[in-house]
Amino acid sequence: MARYSRTEGTIALITLSNPPVNALGAAVRRTITDIMHRALTDGEVKAVVLCGENGTFCAGADIREFGKPPSGPALVPLIHDMEASEKPVVAAIEGVALGGGLEIALGCHYRIAHAKARLGFPEVMLGLIPGAGGSQRLPRLIGIPAALELITTGRLVSAQEALKLGIVDQVVDGNTIETAVKFALNVIGRPLLSRRLSERTPAFSVDAAAVLEEGMARVKQRARGAFAPVVCVQALRAAATLPYSRGMETEEQLINTLIDSSQARALQYCFFAQRNARKWSLPSGARWNNSKPRAVHRVGVVGLGTMGRGITVSLVKAGISVVAVEMEEKQMDLGMRAVLGMLERDAQRRGDTRPPTHLLTFTLSLQQLGNVDLVIEAVFEDMALKKCLFTELCNVCKPSTLLCTNTSGLDVDALAVVTHRRSLVVGMHFFAPANVMKLLEVVCGPHSSAEAVATAMTLGKRLGKVGVVVGNCPGFVGNRMMKLYLDQAYFLLEEGAAPEQVDQVLEEFGFTMGIFKVSDLSGLDVGWRVRKASGLIGPDVNPKTPSRWRQGCRYSPLPDLLCEQGHLGQKSGRGWYLYETPGGKEPKPDPAMHRFLQEYRSRYGLTPRHVHAHEVIERCTYAMANEGFRILEEGIAARAEDIDVIYVFGYGWPRHRGGPMFHAAQVGLATVLQRLEHYHQLHPDVPHLQPSPLLQRLVEAGSPPVHHWREHVQHLHSYL
Numbered sequence: 001m002a003r004y005s006r007t008e009g010t011i012a013l014i015t016l017s018n019p020p021v022n023a024l025g026a027a028v029r030r031t032i033t034d035i036m037h038r039a040l041t042d043g044e045v046k047a048v049v050l051c052g053e054n055g056t057f058c059a060g061a062d063i064r065e066f067g068k069p070p071s072g073p074a075l076v077p078l079i080h081d082m083e084a085s086e087k088p089v090v091a092a093i094e095g096v097a098l099g100g101g102l103e104i105a106l107g108c109h110y111r112i113a114h115a116k117a118r119l120g121f122p123e124v125m126l127g128l129i130p131g132a133g134g135s136q137r138l139p140r141l142i143g144i145p146a147a148l149e150l151i152t153t154g155r156l157v158s159a160q161e162a163l164k165l166g167i168v169d170q171v172v173d174g175n176t177i178e179t180a181v182k183f184a185l186n187v188i189g190r191p192l193l194s195r196r197l198s199e200r201t202p203a204f205s206v207d208a209a210a211v212l213e214e215g216m217a218r219v220k221q222r223a224r225g226a227f228a229p230v231v232c233v234q235a236l237r238a239a240a241t242l243p244y245s246r247g248m249e250t251e252e253q254l255i256n257t258l259i260d261s262s263q264a265r266a267l268q269y270c271f272f273a274q275r276n277a278r279k280w281s282l283p284s285g286a287r288w289n290n291s292k293p294r295a296v297h298r299v300g301v302v303g304l305g306t307m308g309r310g311i312t313v314s315l316v317k318a319g320i321s322v323v324a325v326e327m328e329e330k331q332m333d334l335g336m337r338a339v340l341g342m343l344e345r346d347a348q349r350r351g352d353t354r355p356p357t358h359l360l361t362f363t364l365s366l367q368q369l370g371n372v373d374l375v376i377e378a379v380f381e382d383m384a385l386k387k388c389l390f391t392e393l394c395n396v397c398k399p400s401t402l403l404c405t406n407t408s409g410l411d412v413d414a415l416a417v418v419t420h421r422r423s424l425v426v427g428m429h430f431f432a433p434a435n436v437m438k439l440l441e442v443v444c445g446p447h448s449s450a451e452a453v454a455t456a457m458t459l460g461k462r463l464g465k466v467g468v469v470v471g472n473c474p475g476f477v478g479n480r481m482m483k484l485y486l487d488q489a490y491f492l493l494e495e496g497a498a499p500e501q502v503d504q505v506l507e508e509f510g511f512t513m514g515i516f517k518v519s520d521l522s523g524l525d526v527g528w529r530v531r532k533a534s535g536l537i538g539p540d541v542n543p544k545t546p547s548r549w550r551q552g553c554r555y556s557p558l559p560d561l562l563c564e565q566g567h568l569g570q571k572s573g574r575g576w577y578l579y580e581t582p583g584g585k586e587p588k589p590d591p592a593m594h595r596f597l598q599e600y601r602s603r604y605g606l607t608p609r610h611v612h613a614h615e616v617i618e619r620c621t622y623a624m625a626n627e628g629f630r631i632l633e634e635g636i637a638a639r640a641e642d643i644d645v646i647y648v649f650g651y652g653w654p655r656h657r658g659g660p661m662f663h664a665a666q667v668g669l670a671t672v673l674q675r676l677e678h679y680h681q682l683h684p685d686v687p688h689l690q691p692s693p694l695l696q697r698l699v700e701a702g703s704p705p706v707h708h709w710r711e712h713v714q715h716l717h718s719y720l
């Protein structure tokens, strides 16, 4: 929990000890409070050094304790007593000092950090504010503007940046604790008043008022409905305008408004869901912690379209050599220039003079892939083309090379069976832009080996991605659910809504972008190609089939009609919105679209009605969650948490709402069931609105919490 020792005769060394990250659980707070009291009252002790075990100072409060009845001593009195002491207290920061950990460090009189240490207040990412004096001490140390930026974004800073900002007093490359002990010996007897941050007054100039006002406006715009960033600004305003003790009272009142909020619960759920996603398992018993990944030094990327370019950049930035293959010279030239441009801009942003272009080889020949450890195929979504390529890859690559496909929904098994190495084929589904988006779906087929899955997941981690292992089915998890979300959005247009109205409601709910804006950005032709390939449109459709009916259910031909007119979204200057020019980024509501929708409705005898915001949210999000329950039942996703991670990291779902499955639980499964029944009654031609059997069973079982849903899946883990 925390250890006490004496060094150099007069220095008390207090070592936090709660692996893996020295989180401040109740027992740790109790021990450290007792030990600190002992050190501060022991006449032989002249100074105290506070450090953490195993190269980590402290990652803050134990997040697992949030939402449980409070126990153990609070941090605020401990920090107060430490700061008020006449003996110098020095923090020796290695690894991380985060949240409550940094608050303790700010209560120390001096801070020494190792060069690799990172510091910050990530509480906002958990739906909270720094609640143990951090919101009051940090601005007194580094000023309002810098504190505002750090606390409202949760950004961590390096030791070097912390030194520049004045958060730490010294950065060391060698032994931090030894340096801190020497430092402590040196400062014994020095006056401490100016080192007590609570005694400082942040100058509240007109500038600070403007900074706070601007900050509030910016934060509100970015927060997408999240409360915590706004409350952070309120806490900083208290720091700027009130004496320390009143500021502390305000901080306490403010954190109390957040601590039990549904947003804090959702964000804390996301924190653990993201980490649990790494803990995959397969029906064979292979798991994340008993499967060895292969070493990957050299990767082949085939196809230099948008996805291939992003994947290449991502690999090179992680220090991995890439052989990028294109079939046509012109495409390769375009792709090469785009990749080099992206790397150049990235290097400039980071202040590097030279992007790591030495890691890149561009070629028109697949033969150059003979020596790569892994290939990522990123060619068009055309099964015949992919099968040919996989057959060819089998011939040119060494027998141990893993063959991965970036398909966004085609059958990974169908590709595996054309190779002589089925066990080495997995899906690595990146999201556009692949060098930016965090999500990676690792698609595991029945033949995929544990080694292949482990290698894809480990590679994803090296690229800074959040990998989620999913089973193989059309669209996997993300796009399978997305299809139903899109269908509902199209149906809402048929029934009377406008694209900008639907988008506005979704953005107010917290989505990064409304569905129609996303669709314009990705290009309407992407879905068009998929619908053609899956026989929903094209020559295979019986000409007698009604336009709004496909494969036994209601179908909206709206996006197909737009594509037929060449309205493909941003790239063509027109899609669901109008853009100033082809390639334009600013969507404007399109009067021609409104006329087009009116004509469409009258052609099909649809009487437009006013669509309420709550109907948009219910139909879109409950349809998604309903499919999520089917996905769980089929074992395509192992946990509801995995589905939520996919939606938060890949589809712009608001993190403060936890993901579609968590949201359904928060709304109440019984309510979701009842609303789905209602909508299914109104739209019996949309079978996907019929509540899934798992949802029904969960409601019958009294709506257990998300972590217990697996127990109600009948055929657990058919795929995973």
Ligand SMILES: CCCCCCC/C=C/C(=O)SCCNC(=O)CCNC(=O)[C@H](O)C(C)(C)COP(=O)(O)OP(=O)(O)OC[C@H]1O[C@@H](n2cnc3c(N)ncnc32)[C@H](O)[C@@H]1OP(=O)(O)O
Pocket (backbone or CB within 6 Å): 020, 021, 023, 059, 060, 061, 062, 063, 064, 075, 096, 098, 099, 100, 101, 122, 123, 126, 130, 131, 132, 255, 256, 259, 272, 275, 276
């Ligand atoms: C009225 C109420 C007043 C309340 C006042 C409260 C004042 C203080 C508030 C806080 O401090 S809130 C917490 C702020 N800290 C954080 O948000 C840090 C969260 N952790 C991280 O960012 C990272 O974990 C890390 C520390 C940078 C380490 O990253 P790394 O990638 O190396 O490892 P991980 O896989 O992320 O973590 C390892 C392991 O540790 C668990 N864990 C990490 N941090 C915490 C924590 N603060 N509490 C509990 N558990 C934590 C994490 O879940 C992993 O567990 P396993 O998955 O391995 O089981």
